[in-house]
Amino acid sequence: MSEAYIIDAVRTPRGIGKPGKGALSHLHPQHLAATVLAAIRDRNNLDTATVDDIVWSTSSQNGKQGGDLGRMAALSAGYDTKASGTTLDRFCGGGISSVNFAAASVMSGMEDCVIAGGTEMMSYTTAYAAEQANAGLPPRLMGAGHEALDEIHPQSHQGICGDAIATMEGISRKALDALALVSQQRADKAIKEGRFDKSVVPVLNTDGSVALDHEEFPRPETTAEGLAALNPSFSKIADFDMGDGFTFRKQINRRYPDLEIQHFHHAGNSSGVVDGAAAILLTSKDYADKHGLKPRARIVAYANIGDDPTLMLNAPVPAAKKVLEKAGLKKEDIDVWEINEAFSVVAEKFIRDLDLDREKVNINGGAMALGHPIGATGSILIGTALDELERSGGRYGLVTMCAAGGMAPAIIIERI
Numbered sequence: 001m002s003e004a005y006i007i008d009a010v011r012t013p014r015g016i017g018k019p020g021k022g023a024l025s026h027l028h029p030q031h032l033a034a035t036v037l038a039a040i041r042d043r044n045n046l047d048t049a050t051v052d053d054i055v056w057s058t059s060s061q062n063g064k065q066g067g068d069l070g071r072m073a074a075l076s077a078g079y080d081t082k083a084s085g086t087t088l089d090r091f092c093g094g095g096i097s098s099v100n101f102a103a104a105s106v107m108s109g110m111e112d113c114v115i116a117g118g119t120e121m122m123s124y125t126t127a128y129a130a131e132q133a134n135a136g137l138p139p140r141l142m143g144a145g146h147e148a149l150d151e152i153h154p155q156s157h158q159g160i161c162g163d164a165i166a167t168m169e170g171i172s173r174k175a176l177d178a179l180a181l182v183s184q185q186r187a188d189k190a191i192k193e194g195r196f197d198k199s200v201v202p203v204l205n206t207d208g209s210v211a212l213d214h215e216e217f218p219r220p221e222t223t224a225e226g227l228a229a230l231n232p233s234f235s236k237i238a239d240f241d242m243g244d245g246f247t248f249r250k251q252i253n254r255r256y257p258d259l260e261i262q263h264f265h266h267a268g269n270s271s272g273v274v275d276g277a278a279a280i281l282l283t284s285k286d287y288a289d290k291h292g293l294k295p296r297a298r299i300v301a302y303a304n305i306g307d308d309p310t311l312m313l314n315a316p317v318p319a320a321k322k323v324l325e326k327a328g329l330k331k332e333d334i335d336v337w338e339i340n341e342a343f344s345v346v347a348e349k350f351i352r353d354l355d356l357d358r359e360k361v362n363i364n365g366g367a368m369a370l371g372h373p374i375g376a377t378g379s380i381l382i383g384t385a386l387d388e389l390e391r392s393g394g395r396y397g398l399v400t401m402c403a404a405g406g407m408a409p410a411i412i413i414e415r416i
Contacts, residue, residue, distance in 0.1 A: 004106040004282050005295035006413065009383030010039045011278035012203050014371040015216045017122030023212040024203060024275040025123035029058070029065045032203065033073030033119040036279035039201040040115060041077065044281060044293060048074075052111035054085035055102045057094030057118030057375040060125040061087065069119055092342060093403030094118055095278065095378025096411055100302040102282045103411075107299070112287040117279035118376035125374075126273060155404065156248040159234040159270060161312040162343035163263045164252050169349055173264040176344035177227040180269035180368045182358075183341060187365025188220035195364055195391060199383045217272045217371040232263035233270065255310045269344035274371030278379035297386050300396065300412040301327035307406045313346050315408030316400045317353045323398065323410040331356065334412075335394025338381040340401030341366035363388055377401065382411065389415040 012032055015024035024032065033056065041048055056070030071085030090097045095118040102116035156164070166176065190196060191214075202213035238249040238261065249261060288295055303323035307315035316339055324331060337360050339350045351361055364384060367377065378401055385397035400410035 002107050002109045002284050004103040004299040005285065005288055005416070006297040006299070006386060007281040007283055007288060007293045007295055008040055008044055009199055009278070009280045009386055010036050010043065010201050011199050011376070011380050011383055012036060012276050013200050013212050013215050014274040014276040014373060015212050017126065017273040017275050017371070017373070019123050022123050022275055023216055024121070027203070027205075027211060029119050029121040029124065030069060030073045030076050032121065032275065032277040033069055033117070034077040035203050036117060036201065036277045037074055037077040037079065037115065040279045040281050041079070046281070047291070049080035049082045051079065051083035051113050051115060053102070053105065054083060054115045055098045056085060056087045057090070057098040057378065058087055059089055059091050059094055059120060059374040061089055064124055065119070065121065073119070089375070090407065090409065091404035092340065092372070092374050093378060093401055093407055093409045094375045095380065096382065096399060096401060096409040097304070097378070099280055099282070099379060099382055100409060100411055103299040103302060106282055106284050112284045114282050115279055116282060117277065117379045119277040120373035120375040121275045122273045122373060123275050155309050155312055155406070156251045157234065157237055158312060158404065159265055159343065160238045160248045160252065160261065162265045162270070162345045163232075163234055164256070164259060164261045165311055165313060165349065166264050166345040167262045168259060169345070171345055171348055175348060176264050176269045177224060179344050179348050180227055181222060181224055183362065183365045183368040184219060184222040186363065187218050187369035190364035191215060191218065195387065196384070198387055215370060217274050218369045222268065227268045230266040230268050233266045235263040238263070252310060265343050265345070269368060271340070271342050271367035272369070272371030274373050276371070276373035276376050276380065278376050278383060280379055280382060295416050296390070297413045297415050300414050302409070302411040304407065304409045307408070309406035312404060312406050313342065313402040314349070315406055316346065316350050316402050316410070319400045319408035319410040320350070320354060320398060323400070323412055327412045329396065329412065334396050334398045335360060335392065336363060336385045336388045336397035337361040338385045338397065338399040340372065340377055340381060341368045342372060342402050344368060346402050378409070382413065386413060386415070
């Protein structure tokens with residue numbers, strides 16, 4: 001089997017994902033994707049006629065984000081028409097899966113140069129359909145009849161799942177807030193020390209002026225007292241009647257009837273709603289040698305796994321165990337862990353269940369501080385892990401994240 005090498009990784013800064021308020025919200029999603037595709041080409045003097053495929057991730061593939069963003073953004077970026085493209089959806093996990101699929105194509109020997117990545121304009125998707133942000137689940141359930149719920153594996157609202165897991169695990173609001181504060185502090189330090197500078201490329205407006213060249217979402221002024229004062233975000237949503245007495249709380253209680261969900265998550269210890277895009281260039285050794293490209297890392301192993309769809313957020317731990325086994329590695333071998341902070345409980349449970357050194361997990365902060373542009377986040381995290389391995393001199397990085405449907409993809413990279 002051939003090796004798949006990461007040549008480069010780039011991303012946009014993340015803009016606040018609110019219509020008319022975020023610095024990127026006026027732009028087309030294709031524009032963000034084209035920005036990183038152009039950057040990966042220009043930084044590596046890439047002949048785009050030799051790009052075998054572009055594997056892109058976008059979770060909400062509707063309206064402006066529909067129509068195969070991978071292909072259309074490449075054309076928008078001025079790529080040769082020979083560079084084909086496709087777009088996938090694994091909900092939040094798509095940005096890892098796009099890299100895994102690209103790596104598989106190279107490792108199989110069928111392709112030599114593939115670009116992976118993702119885009120999500122949450123300022124757009126949250127504006128046109130709140131239901132879409134919940135993976136379109138309520139419409140699928142409506143009219144099915146409550147007796148059909150067990151057959152179609154009901155999923156609740158992600159935030160309520162986070163609260164349910166925290167309740168079941170006995171993880172306190174104080175612990176969740178403490179992790180959120182650490183995320184803000186680490187992100188602030190990383191930004192001030194320029195740890196993201198190697199990968200972040202500015203987004204320009206169509207007239208050439210700068211739309212955004214820095215992270216827009218972080219709140220470095222965050223304090224423990226400020227977090228403690230925030231009201232839980234999901235208690236009212238849990239009991240909202242969507243018709244015939246159907247609520248998200250009842251959906252969870254059908255599977256876990258004795259669970260009295262306590263509400264701990266709020267805007268400060270949940271992932272930020274943002275806009276962003278990322279791209280990663282992967283090639284075979286022969287291609288890299290022929291074109292004078294210096295690999296930065298190799299793909300060691302990747303894996304996918306599913307878990308309970310009702311609780312939705314618990315698959316990262318088994319995904320990490322699975323990919324470690326595939327790689328023939330132990331957790332002690334991993335120098336950099338990136339677990340997406342979809343909600344504080346996801347990262348906290350991950351650290352506790354695997355008994356990890358907290359100093360190796362989300363070293364430069366996570367989505368609670370920096371934001372989570374759904375389909376792009378996985379690719380962003382892989383680039384972040386690579387940058388940190390190079391900065392610290394580490395060898396292995398493991399990246400994983402929860403996804404709707406109770407799934408988690410995972411990947412291990414090795415710095416070269």
